[in-house]
Amino acid sequence: MFRFWGSQEQQAQPRPQEGSSHSWYPPPGVSSTNSSRPSTPGSSASNSFNLQRPSERPHSPSQVSPSEAAGIIALLKDKSVDELRKLLSDKDAYNQFLLSVDQVKIQNNIRDELQKETLQLARNNLDKEPQIMELRNQCRIIWTTELAAALEKLNDLERQKEEILKFYSPASFINRLQDAMNETDKESEMVNRQLLEKEIDLGTFVQKYKKLRTSYHRHALIHLAAKTSPI
Numbered sequence: 001m002f003r004f005w006g007s008q009e010q011q012a013q014p015r016p017q018e019g020s021s022h023s024w025y026p027p028p029g030v031s032s033t034n035s036s037r038p039s040t041p042g043s044s045a046s047n048s049f050n051l052q053r054p055s056e057r058p059h060s061p062s063q064v065s066p067s068e069a070a071g072i073i074a075l076l077k078d079k080s081v082d083e084l085r086k087l088l089s090d091k092d093a094y095n096q097f098l099l100s101v102d103q104v105k106i107q108n109n110i111r112d113e114l115q116k117e118t119l120q121l122a123r124n125n126l127d128k129e130p131q132i133m134e135l136r137n138q139c140r141i142i143w144t145t146e147l148a149a150a151l152e153k154l155n156d157l158e159r160q161k162e163e164i165l166k167f168y169s170p171a172s173f174i175n176r177l178q179d180a181m182n183e184t185d186k187e188s189e190m191v192n193r194q195l196l197e198k199e200i201d202l203g204t205f206v207q208k209y210k211k212l213r214t215s216y217h218r219h220a221l222i223h224l225a226a227k228t229s230p231i
Contacts (some may be wrong), residue, residue: 008061072101170226184216 075082076095086093098104166172188209195205 071103075101075196174223174226177219181216181219181223184212184219188212188216 015164024132087097099108191200191205191212192209194200195202200208
């Protein structure tokens with residue numbers, strides 16, 4: 001797990017050589033990738049620490065910024081090997097260290113604030129429940145009384161409109177003209193029969209018959225014009 005602590009030869013070497021061979025700062029000319037993660041006991045322990053606890057790491061693919069990574073490394077570099085091993089083996093110690101990180105504190109504070117706001121909104125909604133129920137009852141009353149009466153009146157007006165449209169439709173108008181012609185024709189025949197049976201005199205017959213036939217021909221002309229009209 002920690003290579004520079006695992007071999008007997010490295011354990012036999014004195015600490016001053018260890019400190020001189022491993023520096024916290026990268027030598028000149030080293031790439032940015034190596035400079036961001038220097039080969040030190042603390043950084044090696046932190047790398048091993050991250051690799052040994054995959055279940056504790058977040059599953060989101062978000063990348064840690066260099067400044068955040070540097071801050072975490074700064075927290076780990078001063079810890080001893082025993083403390084690092086304890087973080088790897090003790091879940092409570094790991095969680096305690098995790099909660100001490102500033103970024104985690106900030107996220108926890110944001111989470112707590114959101115929870116408080118959500119609870120407040122839920123309480124406000126519950127406080128408005130009686131008002132909502134009262135409005136529902138009023139809507140139900142309006143639906144069963146005023147709205148029902150308005151719908152009935154609307155349906156009555158719709159029926160009247162349909163009857164008026166039907167009455168003044170071109171087909172209805174032509175039919176009424178035909179009925180008026182038939183009725184005038186019957187009255188003309190009746191006046192003619194009255195003359196033949198001497199129920200009326202000739203002067204009365206001429207006056208009535210002329211009026212009936214004038215009305216008949218006027219209806220006939222209008223009937224013909226309506227049937228031949230493109231409208």
